Amino acid sequence: MAPLTVLLILTAILIVVLLAARLRPSATALRRRKRFPLGVRLACAGAGVAILAAVGIGTAHTVPASYAVVREPSGLTVHMPTKPFGEVPDEQYELVRMEAQYIVHFIIAEISPTGTRPLAVQEVRIDWPEDRRKTHEIVLSAGGLKAEGTLNIPSLKRPLRGDESCTPRLWGSMSFRTTWRGGRGTCSRGGAIPQAKKLVTKVCPPRKAFSTARTTPTATCLLYVVTPASADDPLGVVPVEELLRQREGFMRPVEEAALSDALWSCFYPTHRDWRAAWLPYHLGLTTTLVLIAALGLVSVACLPRPLLAVGVLLGIVLYVAALDRAVQATHLARLDDTEAPLDDRLTACTMLPDTFFYRDTAIERIEALLEDESAAPELRSLAHEINSVLHEKRIERVAVPAGGEVVGERGEDDVLGVVGDDGVLVLEGHAEHEVAEQDGGDNEDGAGPETQ
Amino acid sequence: MVTAEASNRLRETGAASDLRWGVIRGVLWHEWLAHRALISGCAAVWIAFVWILMVMSGPIPHTVFGLIAAVAFGGRIAGAAVSEGSEEFSLALPPPRRVRYLVRLALGLGVLLGLSVVGVLATMHNVPQALWGLVVESGFTEPFPTVEADRYIWAVVGPATLFAFTFSAAAVCRTRGDLIAGLLLAFLIWGSVSFGGALVEEQLLYRGNRALTMMCLCLVGAGVLVAGGFLYARKEGITRPAGASSRRAALIWLLVGMLALVVFALLALYGTHTRVVTE
Numbered sequence: 001m002a003p004l005t006v007l008l009i010l011t012a013i014l015i016v017v018l019l020a021a022r023l024r025p026s027a028t029a030l031r032r033r034k035r036f037p038l039g040v041r042l043a044c045a046g047a048g049v050a051i052l053a054a055v056g057i058g059t060a061h062t063v064p065a066s067y068a069v070v071r072e073p074s075g076l077t078v079h080m081p082t083k084p085f086g087e088v089p090d091e092q093y094e095l096v097r098m099e100a101q102y103i104v105h106f107i108i109a110e111i112s113p114t115g116t117r118p119l120a121v122q123e124v125r126i127d128w129p130e131d132r133r134k135t136h137e138i139v140l141s142a143g144g145l146k147a148e149g150t151l152n153i154p155s156l157k158r159p160l161r162g163d164e165s166c167t168p169r170l171w172g173s174m175s176f177r178t179t180w181r182g183g184r185g186t187c188s189r190g191g192a193i194p195q196a197k198k199l200v201t202k203v204c205p206p207r208k209a210f211s212t213a214r215t216t217p218t219a220t221c222l223l224y225v226v227t228p229a230s231a232d233d234p235l236g237v238v239p240v241e242e243l244l245r246q247r248e249g250f251m252r253p254v255e256e257a258a259l260s261d262a263l264w265s266c267f268y269p270t271h272r273d274w275r276a277a278w279l280p281y282h283l284g285l286t287t288t289l290v291l292i293a294a295l296g297l298v299s300v301a302c303l304p305r306p307l308l309a310v311g312v313l314l315g316i317v318l319y320v321a322a323l324d325r326a327v328q329a330t331h332l333a334r335l336d337d338t339e340a341p342l343d344d345r346l347t348a349c350t351m352l353p354d355t356f357f358y359r360d361t362a363i364e365r366i367e368a369l370l371e372d373e374s375a376a377p378e379l380r381s382l383a384h385e386i387n388s389v390l391h392e393k394r395i396e397r398v399a400v401p402a403g404g405e406v407v408g409e410r411g412e413d414d415v416l417g418v419v420g421d422d423g424v425l426v427l428e429g430h431a432e433h434e435v436a437e438q439d440g441g442d443n444e445d446g447a448g449p450e451t452q
Numbered sequence: 453m454v455t456a457e458a459s460n461r462l463r464e465t466g467a468a469s470d471l472r473w474g475v476i477r478g479v480l481w482h483e484w485l486a487h488r489a490l491i492s493g494c495a496a497v498w499i500a501f502v503w504i505l506m507v508m509s510g511p512i513p514h515t516v517f518g519l520i521a522a523v524a525f526g527g528r529i530a531g532a533a534v535s536e537g538s539e540e541f542s543l544a545l546p547p548p549r550r551v552r553y554l555v556r557l558a559l560g561l562g563v564l565l566g567l568s569v570v571g572v573l574a575t576m577h578n579v580p581q582a583l584w585g586l587v588v589e590s591g592f593t594e595p596f597p598t599v600e601a602d603r604y605i606w607a608v609v610g611p612a613t614l615f616a617f618t619f620s621a622a623a624v625c626r627t628r629g630d631l632i633a634g635l636l637l638a639f640l641i642w643g644s645v646s647f648g649g650a651l652v653e654e655q656l657l658y659r660g661n662r663a664l665t666m667m668c669l670c671l672v673g674a675g676v677l678v679a680g681g682f683l684y685a686r687k688e689g690i691t692r693p694a695g696a697s698s699r700r701a702a703l704i705w706l707l708v709g710m711l712a713l714v715v716f717a718l719l720a721l722y723g724t725h726t727r728v729v730t731e
Contacts, residue, residue: 276505276506276507276509276591276592276594277505277506277507277509278591279505279591279592282591305492306489306492306493306495306496307492307495307496307499309496310496310499310500310504313500313504313505314504317504317505318587321587321588355590356590356591357588357589357590357591357592358588358589358590359589359590359591360589360590361589
């Protein structure tokens with residue numbers, strides 16, 4: 001970031017100096033010439049065009065980088081039981097007295113549509129009942145996420161009915177302080193400790209400078225997995241991937257929740273309306289500043305005629321739209337390529353909504369994928385997740401026809417509202433109301449839950 | 453006698469009309485050359501904000517832009533000669549003062565009204581989105597939220613009336629210091645009438661659409677323009693150098709303005725509080 005910051009600051013200084021020289025020319029400058037020398041103007045225009053070209057090249061480099069994720073083993077190892085846990089006593093007092101080992105693995109993992117990649121792991125081994133009053137300290141740092149916390153397990157509970165693992169539940173508390181770049185937070189849990197849980201999520205890597213495209217949405221999470229073992233189990237050393245695979249039943253909801261967080265964070269603005277003012281949000285702060293710098297530099301060359309600068313602005317917006325279209329076309333081609341690896345198609349499906357100007361195409365393609373029964377189940381599952389995200393934020397403002405009736409709203413001939421695909425009118429207060437059909441359809445009170 | 457005959461001959465041949473239009477065209481061309489940077493700059497910002505970036509998504513941005521443009525146009529177009537200290541020379545030129553005043557007024561008000569009306573109509577009917585819809589599918593095609601029409605009317609009437617005040621004030625000033633003080637005074641009077649009128653209308657008449665305030669502003673603005681034209685025609689053609697007295701006057705007006713703003717803010721707060729309690 002440092003070179004980029006220096007570049008932006010130098011550009012801003014250059015523009016200010018040039019503008020100041022233009023607005024308050026010295027007597028010598030007035031005597032010699034009124035406008036900028038041709039060389040200065042050409043240099044400014046060239047620098048601006050070079051920045052725009054760099055944005056195009058950066059975008060072209062970002063898209064293949066999303067597909068070039070190599071899934072190599074992390075090399076991290078953990079201890080795992082080598083034999084089954086055994087019978088759980090029926091009585092609570094017997095369970096509390098039963099000797100056993102409980103291993104809690106705290107993992108920082110990067111979760112993306114193509115899988116989970118462990119970055120760091122810390123193992124907490126609880127020898128029951130000796131460690132029931134012990135406070136375990138956890139310090140983990142990886143992927144830009146640093147977590148410090150404590151774990152206390154003073155008691156145990158019997159497994160819930162229907163729990164397939166049929167192992168005791170830990171009962172206690174844990175608290176964490178987490179810091180990451182640009183933020184910090186705390187989290188704490190008390191009572192029954194689930195077998196696996198996501199504690200903290202840092203979603204969506206920041207956009208790259210000089211690129212209008214986003215890299216694959218990922219969630220860097222702090223999560224834990226509880227593994228009970230019998231007291232006499234010698235415990236074996238296995239890769240952490242094996243732990244995740246063995247505890248897949250508990251891990252899958254965690255991964256899905258983290259992925260959902262990442263998708264919602266990347267593709268869902270904080271406001272429902274998706275208007276022109278959201279373009280900087282879509283591009284990211286750095287790329288927006290880069291484009292503004294390019295606009296300023298090219299505009300210096302057009303200073304005697306400000307309307308030319310407006311043309312430059314229009315050209316830059318159209319240029320961004322063209323890049324948007326080109327990126328989307330690349331993802332579409334990869335998604336439609338049935339010979340491509342599944343990971344690539346999953347990545348393409350995830351990246352498809354990453355568009356500001358061509359969302360309708362993305363939505364149509366995702367919906368087509370949902371109806372395509374020949375598509376891979378993983379792909380359809382991901383498409384379903386993305387579809388739910390997109391439909392929550394897909395807004396259409398339409399006029400309800402004169403014959404229509406809006407429950408909960410005064411009857412007006414034309415009510416401008418937001419209608420979802422299932423005939424739900426979302427009004428300004430974000431409450432949902434059923435819209436009755438013209439032919440006298442369902443007219444129940446459809447006041448639904450408030451949407452986010 | 454010879455002059456009367458020449459005048460009659462000119463009138464019969466229609467040359468008088470041509471001469472008048474020639475003078476108007478000449479003054480208009482002169483004013484355009486003098487202020488084209490301001491006008492084209494303002495138009496560039498307007499195009500960028502209304503049509504390309506669509507930042508002006510409601511009546512408030514339109515009003516703010518219009519008020520800034522009104523102050524800039526009024527102060528610059530009517531007070532350029534005073535500001536540059538060249539009014540003695542300017543007033544000595546052949547075109548009559550009345551023509552000069554009216555042409556400047558037409559140029560400033562015409563551009564301001566043109567930008568305001570077209571911008572407001574485009575925003576009300578989502579025209580930029582329709583144009584962007586030819587190229588893109590989303591983002592720039594989302595319509596603006598619907599807002600009552602009277603707020604958009606205010607976005608046109610407010611700046612136009614402020615322009616009348618600032619234009620008249622700048623036209624009758626004689627020094628740069630007077631010009632700044634005059635613009636400040638004009639803004640204060642306009643603010644007093646508009647905010648006071650809106651307050652009275654809302655509190656006493658229970659009307660929130662500012663129709664009476666806008667009518668009142670239009671009438672006062674027209675009167676101010678007529679008075680400004682009258683005073684400009686009789687303005688002494690000797691400019692004074694900008695002196696310390698003018699600065700002191702500007703400072704006094706600034707203090708008066710701040711005081712007035714505080715009073716209006718207190719009045720507005722009191723009015724809001726009263727309304728909430730009543731409800």
